[in-house]
Amino acid sequence: METSPLVPDILFSLGPVAISRAVVTTWVLMAVITGLAVVAMRAAGVRAGRMQAVAEILVDTIASQIKEIIGREPWPFIPLLGTLFIFIASANLAAVFPGGTPPTGHIETPAALAIIVFFSVHFYGIRARGLGRYLRRYAEPSVFLIPLNILSELTRTFSLMIRLFGNMMSHEFVIAIVLFLAGLFLPIPFLLLGILIGLVQAYIFTVLAAVYIGAAVGSIET
Amino acid sequence: MTIQIISVIGAVIAVSFGAIFPAYSEGRSIAAAMEAIARQPEAAGTLSRTLFVGLAMIETMAIYCLVIALLLLYANPFVH
Numbered sequence: 001m002e003t004s005p006l007v008p009d010i011l012f013s014l015g016p017v018a019i020s021r022a023v024v025t026t027w028v029l030m031a032v033i034t035g036l037a038v039v040a041m042r043a044a045g046v047r048a049g050r051m052q053a054v055a056e057i058l059v060d061t062i063a064s065q066i067k068e069i070i071g072r073e074p075w076p077f078i079p080l081l082g083t084l085f086i087f088i089a090s091a092n093l094a095a096v097f098p099g100g101t102p103p104t105g106h107i108e109t110p111a112a113l114a115i116i117v118f119f120s121v122h123f124y125g126i127r128a129r130g131l132g133r134y135l136r137r138y139a140e141p142s143v144f145l146i147p148l149n150i151l152s153e154l155t156r157t158f159s160l161m162i163r164l165f166g167n168m169m170s171h172e173f174v175i176a177i178v179l180f181l182a183g184l185f186l187p188i189p190f191l192l193l194g195i196l197i198g199l200v201q202a203y204i205f206t207v208l209a210a211v212y213i214g215a216a217v218g219s220i221e222t
Numbered sequence: 223m224t225i226q227i228i229s230v231i232g233a234v235i236a237v238s239f240g241a242i243f244p245a246y247s248e249g250r251s252i253a254a255a256m257e258a259i260a261r262q263p264e265a266a267g268t269l270s271r272t273l274f275v276g277l278a279m280i281e282t283m284a285i286y287c288l289v290i291a292l293l294l295l296y297a298n299p300f301v302h
Contacts, residue, residue: 006297069271159282166285204278207271 008106022103029090029103058086062206069207070214077213080120084113085206092168092198095175096191102198105168107161114161117209118153125216134216160208167201229298233291240287244280251276 008020040051048056062082066074091109094100103109125134138149171194178187255273259266 006292068267159286162285162289163278163282166288167281170285170288200274204274207275208278211275 006107008108020106020108021101022106022109025094025100025103026091026109029087029094033086033090065207066210069210070217072214072217077124077210080116081206081210081213084117084209085202088113088164088205089199089202092202093195095172095194095198101172102168104164104201105172107165110161110164110168113164113205114157117160117212118157121209121212121216124213125218128217137216137218156212160205164201164205167197171197225298225300229294229301233294236287236291236294240284240290244284248277248280251280 008018008022010018011021011024012019036051037055040055043049044052059078059082062085063074063078066077066081070077088104091104092102094102104113122134125137128134129137138146140149171190175187175190175194178190251273255269258269262269
């Protein structure tokens with residue numbers, strides 16, 4: 001309980017670069033997800049095997065949800081948004097495995113994800129509309145609103161980061177406090193609640209990223 | 223009172239008042255969404271997705287208060 005959630009716990013350092021526990025967990029997750037994807041699609045065919053069917057159901061569900069949100073063909077956005085959802089969901093569920101701590105419970109990982117979303121919004125927007133028409137969006141109701149529009153870009157990225165970080169970190173804190181107060185078995189319902197919170201947060205992060213991208217490419221209004 | 227005690231009191235006030243009003247408004251938005259779903263069950267998908275996004279927006283306010291409390295407790299600029 002004495003450790004601050006704002007300070008990363010350093011495991012070891014590679015030369016001048018300190019490697020924290022969140023980074024190691026992220027590496028393990030990346031390896032596991034990539035390995036599962038490679039194994040599932042190794043013998044991909046029209047007659048799907050068991051793992052290929054699971055992967056197809058997952059991707060199809062994500063694609064249909066994003067199509068409803070963005071309101072246009074979802075496949076250009078699936079590589080980003082699907083990966084975001086799968087990565088954040090598995091990162092939030094890392095606490096289920098003994099010894100695992102969710103890397104999203106430290107501020108670096110949500111910050112990195114929010115910065116990725118920030119830049120990809122502009123990338124997709126410029127690619128869909130062209131630079132001039134995309135920039136004109138900032139002066140849309142009136143020229144005087146340009147500072148507010150730019151400010152809202154920054155604050156919504158910040159709140160995207162803080163939302164994921166705050167939820168995961170506060171849940172970790174609650175479990176630590178309950179464990180400190182009540183011993184061994186009482187935290188188990190809170191761990192179950194943590195599964196729900198983790199999935200909901202992954203869903204919300206992905207939906208918000210999709211809404212921002214949808215507003216930037218211009219089929220829905222913000 | 224030392225600055226530590228004042229920081230703890232400030233954190234408590236931030237978290238408690240930052241929990242009351244988001245909880246109240248989340249309850250109101252869920253009630254409104256349930257009413258709408260009861261009236262139009264075929265729109266449940268759109269409604270619940272909008273509800274989730276709105277709840278996330280409201281909850282952000284509570285989490286800002288939590289971050290303020292954590293800054294007071296762990297990264298207080300007035301305690302050296």
